[in-house]
Amino acid sequence: MYNKLQYISQGETSKEQLYNIHQALDAGCKWVQMRFKNQTTKKTFALAEKVKPLCEEYLANFIINDDLHLAEQIAADGVHLGLTDMKIDEARAILGSAKIIGGTANTFEDIQNHVKNGCDYIGLGPFRFTVTKEKLSPILGLSGYSEILQKMKKNKIEVPVYAIGGITLKDVNPLIDIGIHGIAVSGIITESDEKEKLIQQLNEKLYADIIV
Numbered sequence: 001m002y003n004k005l006q007y008i009s010q011g012e013t014s015k016e017q018l019y020n021i022h023q024a025l026d027a028g029c030k031w032v033q034m035r036f037k038n039q040t041t042k043k044t045f046a047l048a049e050k051v052k053p054l055c056e057e058y059l060a061n062f063i064i065n066d067d068l069h070l071a072e073q074i075a076a077d078g079v080h081l082g083l084t085d086m087k088i089d090e091a092r093a094i095l096g097s098a099k100i101i102g103g104t105a106n107t108f109e110d111i112q113n114h115v116k117n118g119c120d121y122i123g124l125g126p127f128r129f130t131v132t133k134e135k136l137s138p139i140l141g142l143s144g145y146s147e148i149l150q151k152m153k154k155n156k157i158e159v160p161v162y163a164i165g166g167i168t169l170k171d172v173n174p175l176i177d178i179g180i181h182g183i184a185v186s187g188i189i190t191e192s193d194e195k196e197k198l199i200q201q202l203n204e205k206l207y208a209d210i211i212v
């Protein structure tokens, strides 16, 4: 089962990215998606080369946003692909079955397509407005999520769905109650002054149903 909390990295420079990722790992994140937009191949490669051993040290999964070839080159654990990125089935043909491939969805039909094409998990969003990403798809809100998850159930589509977009601690319980598997967050972790406490609180809510 994939970790229920995915941290999506932030930072304007490689230094900031590395710092933020290191802080998130130190605070207990076990899954990092490196998202470093509008950079040269050389810069993203250099950053990924540093992030990979760091994630290994912290026993965290490491996936790359957008760039399948970078994920392949540095043998990351996988890749996250959006609706305008490389198609999931093409990516699967290149990466093989052992790697994680996540796909962005905004509608039930997106999820149907991704599952048909071999996607491992879905990033469904946006939950609400966020400044982290430009050109957002239509905002879903809790009712949008609920409608989509009900359609999945009716159609017996089983794939872990991660809520994304402006997620905060107070959103976790209602999202879990409607059947969301996990959350993918960026801003709340990057900006928190008490990252360890926040991650512990998020995990307590995300894993509340797991009996230990």
Ligand SMILES: Cc1ncc(COP(=O)(O)OP(=O)(O)O)c(N)n1
Pocket: 006, 008, 033, 035, 065, 066, 080, 081, 082, 083, 084, 085, 102, 103, 104, 105, 122, 123, 124, 125, 133, 162, 164, 184
């Ligand atoms: C877990 C997760 N879900 C959705 C996204 C968004 O991907 P995409 O639509 O390709 O947008 P960018 O992140 O590339 O700007 C994601 N990255 N992760």
Ligand SMILES: Cc1nc(C(=O)O)sc1CCOP(=O)(O)O
Pocket: 008, 104, 123, 124, 125, 126, 127, 130, 131, 132, 133, 136, 137, 164, 165, 166, 167, 184, 185, 186, 187, 188
């Ligand atoms: C990267 C991304 N994708 C989204 C989508 O809706 O597809 S929302 C988003 C930003 C997530 O960061 P934050 O937790 O700071 O809002």
Ligand SMILES: [Mg+2]
Pocket: 065, 066, 080, 081, 082, 083, 085
């Ligand atoms: Mg993308």
